[in-house]
Amino acid sequence: MKQKAQILDKDGIRRALIRIAHEIIERNKGTDNLALIGIRRRGVPLAARLAERIKEIEGSAVPVGTLDITLYRDDLTTLAQQPLVHRTEVSFPVTEKKIVLVDDVIYTGRTIRAALDAIMDLGRPQLIQLAALIDRGHRELPIRADYVGKNVPTSRREVVSVRLEEIDGEERVLILEKD
Amino acid sequence: MHKDLLGLQQMSAEEIGLILDTAVPMKEILGRQIKKVPTLRGRTVVNVFYEPSTRTRTSFELAAKYLSADTVSITAAASSVVKGESLKDTASTICAMGADVVVLRHPMAGAAALLARQVPAAVINAGDGAHEHPSQALLDLFTVRERMGRLAGLTVAIIGDILHSRVARSDIWGFITMGATVRLCGPATMLPPGIAATGAVVCRSMEEALTGADVVIMLRIQLERQQQGLFPGVREYARLFGLDEKRLALARPGALVMHPGPINRGVEISPEVADGVQSVINEQVTNGVAVRMAILYLLAGGGKDE
Numbered sequence: 322m323k324q325k326a327q328i329l330d331k332d333g334i335r336r337a338l339i340r341i342a343h344e345i346i347e348r349n350k351g352t353d354n355l356a357l358i359g360i361r362r363r364g365v366p367l368a369a370r371l372a373e374r375i376k377e378i379e380g381s382a383v384p385v386g387t388l389d390i391t392l393y394r395d396d397l398t399t400l401a402q403q404p405l406v407h408r409t410e411v412s413f414p415v416t417e418k419k420i421v422l423v424d425d426v427i428y429t430g431r432t433i434r435a436a437l438d439a440i441m442d443l444g445r446p447q448l449i450q451l452a453a454l455i456d457r458g459h460r461e462l463p464i465r466a467d468y469v470g471k472n473v474p475t476s477r478r479e480v481v482s483v484r485l486e487e488i489d490g491e492e493r494v495l496i497l498e499k500d
Numbered sequence: 501m502h503k504d505l506l507g508l509q510q511m512s513a514e515e516i517g518l519i520l521d522t523a524v525p526m527k528e529i530l531g532r533q534i535k536k537v538p539t540l541r542g543r544t545v546v547n548v549f550y551e552p553s554t555r556t557r558t559s560f561e562l563a564a565k566y567l568s569a570d571t572v573s574i575t576a577a578a579s580s581v582v583k584g585e586s587l588k589d590t591a592s593t594i595c596a597m598g599a600d601v602v603v604l605r606h607p608m609a610g611a612a613a614l615l616a617r618q619v620p621a622a623v624i625n626a627g628d629g630a631h632e633h634p635s636q637a638l639l640d641l642f643t644v645r646e647r648m649g650r651l652a653g654l655t656v657a658i659i660g661d662i663l664h665s666r667v668a669r670s671d672i673w674g675f676i677t678m679g680a681t682v683r684l685c686g687p688a689t690m691l692p693p694g695i696a697a698t699g700a701v702v703c704r705s706m707e708e709a710l711t712g713a714d715v716v717i718m719l720r721i722q723l724e725r726q727q728q729g730l731f732p733g734v735r736e737y738a739r740l741f742g743l744d745e746k747r748l749a750l751a752r753p754g755a756l757v758m759h760p761g762p763i764n765r766g767v768e769i770s771p772e773v774a775d776g777v778q779s780v781i782n783e784q785v786t787n788g789v790a791v792r793m794a795i796l797y798l799l800a801g802g803g804k805d806e
Contacts, residue, residue, distance in 0.1 A: 392537040408525045442534045
């Protein structure tokens with residue numbers, strides 16, 4: 322795949338997360354009953370960073386969980402090889418909480434649909450909101466993000482690659498094109 | 501991943517590792533209030549058991565149900581098998597009804613392999629004669645790896661009627677493939693000649709087998725074998741080959757005590773040891789469901805290879 326453009330650098334990511342953290346606190350009028358759940362893989366470090374920013378701003382620690390949605394995917398029967406499953410770790414009760422789901426990119430919306438089903442199996446949250454670093458359009462389901470780092474119109478031939486220090490050893494967001 | 505799960509003898513360390521890694525998130529599901537994920541919705545798993553079983557059959561049934569698959573259990577004694585219907589016909593009939601997975605327990609070695617060649621469904625060997633019981637060995641491997649953090653370099657002692665034990669054979673192949681050392685001990689009448697060719701070490705005494713072991717797996721002595729003259733009596737068996745606290749003290753401190761179940765309390769294992777802090781017998785049962793969920797997911801969940 323060839324690189325077409327860099328749409329966020331390290332500072333761009335940092336500033337977007339600070340703004341999203343402020344928006345989460347503002348929209349929910351504080352951090353009472355708030356919890357963040359990061360969707361594997363790259364939603365997980367993003368959720369951890371948002372929790373840190375929230376702690377700096379409001380002084381309170383918000384619980385963070387990780388969610389693996391592989392078992393809830395709608396496309397398993399079309400894949401020749403079973404995708405690897407990883408742990409879901411949500412150590413706090415979900416019922417009555419205001420859950421903010423965190424993912425790096427929202428595209429068709431199917432991952433979020435799977436995540437909603439997964440969370441409903443864990444309990445009955447008060448509400449679920451969605452924070453995505455990048456919204457690249459092309460929704461196939463009626464799902465939208467409440468908090469968006471950057472809106473990036475893309476074509477279907479393109480791939481949005483979010484690189485994070487914790488996983489990729491670098492910090493930037495690229496648009497790549499399939500050959 | 502192959503179409504079927506037939507035995508540990510032909511499995512690589514990577515394949516075993518994949519199943520163990522997949523069982524980790526499956527175990528987390530067992531701890532939830534809603535023990536259900538939609539992954540195998542619409543798939544059908546049929547248990548075909550020619551031998552009695554409570555544990556293995558229930559474990560496979562629950563594993564399938566937790567993954568939202570539909571399950572049916574057929575006990576041969578209550579089926580047309582008593583009218584003389586062959587294994588092949590039984591299985592093709594079931595597959596013609598839409599079964600995606602057949603879990604087979606059969607008294608003849610190789611039955612599962614035979615079936616796997618003849619039906620399009622995925623075949624899981626739940627025990628074929630004295631040959632293999634792969635899902636039991638996989639849950640044993642999972643239990644040890646979870647508790648000890650690793651498998652390579654550990655010393656595992658398997659004690660009892662090795663000759664008639666499919667669990668022992670699968671354990672031997674599984675643990676050796678994953679880099680552990682396996683020691684065997686039991687009455688001389690119950691140690692198969694040539695078993696050392698697997699790489700396991702045949703020990704002449706309980707002391708030799710247990711000293712410094714990290715894991716002790718006790719096998720159930722089938723009391724019927726006494727009628728066949730293979731051991732003189734239950735009390736003598738318990739005295740010579742039973743695991744009590746004194747013998748357990750020879751193993752490494754914190755060594756795991758395991759047993760595939762059901763246990764004969766006071767025969768191959770004393771009640772104190774069975775209920776003691778080192779015993780992980782109940783964890784094995786829980787892990788068994790998680791491992792079987794992993795096996796079903798890996799075999800039944802995917803699409804067809806193009």
